[in-house]
Amino acid sequence: MTTTAFLGLGAMGFPMAAHLARRASAQGGRALVWNRTAARAADHAARHGSEAVDLGAAAQADVLLTCLPTSAEVDEVLAALQPHLRPGTVWVDCTSGHPEAAARQRALLAEVGVTFLDAPVSGGTNGAQAGTLTVMVGGDEAALRRVEGELAFAGKVVHVGGSGTGFAVKAVNNALLAVNLWAAGEGLAVLGRAGVDLGAALNVINASSGRSNASENLIGQRVLSREFPATFALGLLAKDAGIAAELTATVKGSAPVLAQVAALMRGAAGVVGPEADHTAALKLIEAMNGLELR
Amino acid sequence: MTTTAFLGLGAMGFPMAAHLARRASAQGGRALVWNRTAARAADHAARHGSEAVDLGAAAQADVLLTCLPTSAEVDEVLAALQPHLRPGTVWVDCTSGHPEAAARQRALLAEVGVTFLDAPVSGGTNGAQAGTLTVMVGGDEAALRRVEGELAFAGKVVHVGGSGTGFAVKAVNNALLAVNLWAAGEGLAVLGRAGVDLGAALNVINASSGRSNASENLIGQRVLSREFPATFALGLLAKDAGIAAELTATVKGSAPVLAQVAALMRGAAGVVGPEADHTAALKLIEAMNGLELR
Amino acid sequence: MTTTAFLGLGAMGFPMAAHLARRASAQGGRALVWNRTAARAADHAARHGSEAVDLGAAAQADVLLTCLPTSAEVDEVLAALQPHLRPGTVWVDCTSGHPEAAARQRALLAEVGVTFLDAPVSGGTNGAQAGTLTVMVGGDEAALRRVEGELAFAGKVVHVGGSGTGFAVKAVNNALLAVNLWAAGEGLAVLGRAGVDLGAALNVINASSGRSNASENLIGQRVLSREFPATFALGLLAKDAGIAAELTATVKGSAPVLAQVAALMRGAAGVVGPEADHTAALKLIEAMNGLELR
Amino acid sequence: MTTTAFLGLGAMGFPMAAHLARRASAQGGRALVWNRTAARAADHAARHGSEAVDLGAAAQADVLLTCLPTSAEVDEVLAALQPHLRPGTVWVDCTSGHPEAAARQRALLAEVGVTFLDAPVSGGTNGAQAGTLTVMVGGDEAALRRVEGELAFAGKVVHVGGSGTGFAVKAVNNALLAVNLWAAGEGLAVLGRAGVDLGAALNVINASSGRSNASENLIGQRVLSREFPATFALGLLAKDAGIAAELTATVKGSAPVLAQVAALMRGAAGVVGPEADHTAALKLIEAMNGLELR
Structure with a gap:
């Protein structure tokens, strides 16, 4: 009988933790939840049958999961939890964190016998609700195999390498999202200036070799529709693209296009504004081209 | 009963013209073919029941189709055909041509009563064989509707705007292919330097938001496999990305990422080397990063 | 005794033509001037002793000089002059023109026995007034040597190659100005965010290896001063950088940084806005970095 | 009577320390020198009258100066010196270091009463020999004023802000050098493909608005001459441009051109190869354009 504790009930974390509660209910385990704003944890407990706890209680879980905005918030929670942690716990950090933070966090936790896995997720709020998230995991593979069954929000779990590599893959994935999205925006802006019907052009591109997740699932629904629903903040995508750029520097690699798009x-x-939806980045392209993508 | 003539039996044109021959056989029309190297046309006739003809005979067709390497070859064929053309013919140019060439070609042909449609295709040799190509058409929409039924190689036909816009959309589509492909290469190079298993990383990206046609259908099969099968030449992709860059200049647009990638x-x-497969562009990324993507 | 005719009395042309008038007065020749707005030519005659004439009279000059916004205006003037031109005239076009326009213009004028030299200038309004402009000349070198003495506004005249190469060098020079200016703006924006005193930083850079004409003569006087005096329009610099980008495409070259900066x-x-001084381009950098360069 | 100690007698440090020895001889002070390879320090003492010492003795100086390849080597020397340091010493680090290293180093040294100034230099080996280097200093201004007179290798000393800002300005300066150099190479490559005489083009650019220190002092002497004398290694310039890129990330700034060029x-x-002269970076441009710049 396993006890999990999920810390950070944001747009992603809330439905992810609901899957843990459902599994605990089915398997006979416990699903603890914690959130900075306690009312949100209480709401989670009421809706999904999890147990809202304080950090001291959360630290007793067999599997600790975090899903926070950046590695800085993970550092804060880690500092608060550290006195309460017990050996044998596995900490699964689903934050889109920084590879250098993983090294530091892994080392700190190893001192108290806790195994740190960097395990960011992809799939968005839809994937979180459906329980079909892709989890990319860096760190000790044996520890991952022990806890993998608890990741009830996952459709796919992939071990990608040593500590920090989960964060690295996530940063690169999001940098590619940024590139593909931005480039699609540029292409449509040029076509718009050339008098092309943008809906027809997008239709063609999505049936052709230039298509991407961005062109298929973002440009039409969010940009051409002028809706820009704020589900994934531009500031967070800029952060992730920046992590990929810093990683490039750390490994002394050369990635001119990722670097340019991170800057853009x-x-x-x-x-x-960093709070706008990430697709609103294309409003800068619009200003530079003197037209609206519609 | 319609007579079509297909000029240019290359890797794309050969199977495209076979669909025309099949349709002519079923519908009672004629399917003429011509190729610079006449033996290839004779071979097509033998295999697919088309009729190999000279340019003068081809010029008598109701629907003329061209599929040549660049607009320069179309100009040459057009000059040779011009004395033989007759009013009412519709010329469907499936070349990945240049928007400025379309303007010139359309005007020249209008003088002899021939309607020019720029109608490049997407889908590769697989799509040409299966008859599922996407055709993006610029020019007179009524003329397109008259001949649309003859485009037996098409899975999807989209009218995207006035003359030249078909070429414009194709150039932008291929520029996006170039960007998505190059960026995926950069991202994997950085991950490779960070010690990540590239097959696992690609697996994750293809289940995540950074995926694209390039990551799903090219990187694994052609790059990580080290096969680089030469189906679509790097020099042609560079040409297409260059057309998108020139189009950007023509319309006084701003597309910094497309411009950078066209240059790269x-x-x-x-x-x-321009004859290598387009995916071999990533060998420059490998040289710049001191590693092989495998 | 030579007759010159100077067409286009803008911010550059007006003082350039004054040098021709001064030379004619000293040497016994004639200095004709023409401007689209005739009053400006009359003003030039009154101030500098030139002769304001119509295009027909200007066409009779031994040396015809043009200094217009773009090659399009040169085409217009050329069309108007063509019936009046006489063999033996040398046409010196000081416009920052397009290499492809030079080819066309040279060919047209050769038909009537007129030699076309593309001869753009560098040095700005200060250099025009001081008579110290650098002239970069493409085309027939013997013709240049015959008329070189008449270029009284020049401090330096350099023959750089065949027809169109003068325009090419000018476009590349201005593209380098654009790159050096933009990069200096980026560098100062980053330093500004890091809390560095920008005046001190500029002082250091101008005594160090990163200095350029842009850092030495534009950033301090025009940007940090917040004056942005409109002497060279941003739209024209964007046009010139665009010519360099198109030239790159024409020669099938690869220039990723010039391409990116042309787009930016x-x-x-x-x-x-295209009417702002070219240094006001850095206001986009300011918006992207959330600070003012001061 | 002041004692200085200069640590790191490389291509820059050797002549810099010679100025300190000359000043000590004139003023009655002592000029200690240390080098990882002791023979080089002995050679310096023999040639310039300095005193070759071990690290323990060097730590007793009033003013400690370091000039090492990167901040990593400064960290090593600092660790070795730390037990021997005494309060009141000012440490002037002339390395082209990392702003984040400055913060760490300043804090460590403050614990033992030593003031750390980041004080990188510009001017190259010529400036080091002539004693005309520009020194850009971050950190406590009062401490700088106390020791400024000892910097006998300087032609200009500028305080640019708090700790780390000297390194920041140096990194940005070198990033600008990288941009200006690379862009000049691209421009000449395009002109070369267009058939322009590159010597003439460079002559024009150096008399025009596109000129930079790179075009004036590097392209002609090192690139067009095909000499590429290895005085400043490409790997070090790439490191410096990378520091500017990382600084951009740290301050959440946006510098797309600096980022692109750092990657290139x-x-x-x-x-x-990282050991080649920094101007040999243009050999990649040559490969990409299929020509030699000469």
């Missing part, structure tokens, strides 16, 4: 995303966040 | 593709063609 | 300049012109 | 410099170092 940061610039777009400056112009459009 | 041209540079890669310089380093790797 | 065009984008900045879209955001800031 | 790293890529060029991968292709050409």
